[in-house]
Amino acid sequence: MESIVKTDSRGRKTVLNACTEPCAIEKGMRLIGGKWTGSIIYHLKDSPVRFNDLGRMLGGASKKMIDQRLKELEARGMVVRKVINDRPVAVTYELTEFGRSALKILEDLRVWSEANSI
Amino acid sequence: MESIVKTDSRGRKTVLNACTEPCAIEKGMRLIGGKWTGSIIYHLKDSPVRFNDLGRMLGGASKKMIDQRLKELEARGMVVRKVINDRPVAVTYELTEFGRSALKILEDLRVWSEANSI
DNA sequence: AGATGTAGGTTACTAAAAGTAAACTAATTG
DNA sequence: CAATTAGTTTACTTTTAGTAACCTACATCT
Numbered sequence: 001m002e003s004i005v006k007t008d009s010r011g012r013k014t015v016l017n018a019c020t021e022p023c024a025i026e027k028g029m030r031l032i033g034g035k036w037t038g039s040i041i042y043h044l045k046d047s048p049v050r051f052n053d054l055g056r057m058l059g060g061a062s063k064k065m066i067d068q069r070l071k072e073l074e075a076r077g078m079v080v081r082k083v084i085n086d087r088p089v090a091v092t093y094e095l096t097e098f099g100r101s102a103l104k105i106l107e108d109l110r111v112w113s114e115a116n117s118i
Numbered sequence: 119m120e121s122i123v124k125t126d127s128r129g130r131k132t133v134l135n136a137c138t139e140p141c142a143i144e145k146g147m148r149l150i151g152g153k154w155t156g157s158i159i160y161h162l163k164d165s166p167v168r169f170n171d172l173g174r175m176l177g178g179a180s181k182k183m184i185d186q187r188l189k190e191l192e193a194r195g196m197v198v199r200k201v202i203n204d205r206p207v208a209v210t211y212e213l214t215e216f217g218r219s220a221l222k223i224l225e226d227l228r229v230w231s232e233a234n235s236i
Numbered sequence: 237a238g239a240t241g242t243a244g245g246t247t248a249c250t251a252a253a254a255g256t257a258a259a260c261t262a263a264t265t266g
Numbered sequence: 267c268a269a270t271t272a273g274t275t276t277a278c279t280t281t282t283a284g285t286a287a288c289c290t291a292c293a294t295c296t
Contacts, residue, residue, distance in 0.1 A: 023157060023176075023177075024227075024228045024232050025157045026157050028231030029153075031234075033147055035147075035254070036144070038143045038147050038151070039147075042143050050272080050273090052273070059141075062256070063273085064254085064255075065254070065255075067275085068254090088263050088272070089261095089262075089263085089272060091272085098234065105226050105227055105230055108226060109142075109146040109147070109150070110143050112223055113143065113146030116219070153284095168244090169243075169245080170243060182247095182284075185244085185246085186283090205292075206291075206292050207243060207291075207292090209243085209244065209245095239294105240293100240296100241293080241295095242292085243293105244289105245288105246287105247287085249287105250284085251282100251283080251284075252281100252282080253281080253282070254281070255280075255281085256279080256280095257278090257279105258276085258277085259276075260275075261275105262273100263272090264269100264270080266268090
């Protein structure tokens with residue numbers, strides 16, 4: 001991660017240790033940083049939540065967005081979808097251990113964000 | 119942040135403490151989470167960096183993106199643009215105290231991201 | 237002198253993602 | 267029976283992201 005810009009004798013520049021394509025920060029952001037992704041993970045922190053309840057909690061995110069994000073999170077193994085009832089279809093989403101491992105970062109982000117009351 | 123879904127006697131649901139529009143996590147993500155934003159902040163952590171050097175370090179981000187992100191970061195007071203030379207125009211970008219305050223989160227994100235080598 | 241390279245951008249245009257609104261199946265309540 | 271809830275899906279519009287070429291000014295190489 002220590003990128004070093006090297007200048008040769010003729011003023012030409014090259015970088016040693018450049019971020020190999022998307023670097024760790026960028027990769028991490030792509031797991032956690034998508035629009036609404038962090039909020040969804042954070043709202044699942046205490047217990048499994050049902051689809052529409054999540055929508056109500058998130059205020060501002062469309063059903064399509066939530067659906068899309070949940071599917072991405074499921075594909076990455078951060079969230080599990082569980083059908084808890086058939087007759088009237090009822091589904092909950094909950095965090096996996098991996099999903100849970102992101103909570104610390106999100107909690108820090110929340111504290112930082114609130115401290116800078118933007 | 120403790121959203122509670124309340125169900126009334128007739129099964130109607132409402133949420134207490136819903137995320138008031140974009141909640142803290144979401145707001146924080148909008149400061150730090152945009153594409154390349156986190157990476158840019160992180161690469162400015164040690165010293166001021168020049169525009170094109172940043173481009174070389176980030177590998178994969180276009181000049182337009184970097185320019186756009188730097189302008190946003192400047193507008194939010196997270197980064198300062200400094201003209202260090204006129205004859206051949208030379209510019210550096212460096213973090214403000216506020217910008218610097220985001221580094222801990224980014225560092226944690228990097229560690230998490232690398233640990234889960236995605 | 238003329239071609240090439242560097243720095244710091246801007247412009248025009250295309251592709252991909254986000255957002256909105258409505259529709260759909262199936263069951264439940266009044 | 268009409269209205270409501272749950273969990274999506276579809277069609278369509280608006281924003282963003284990304285690409286590539288271009289521009290001004292200075293410096294160096296041949």
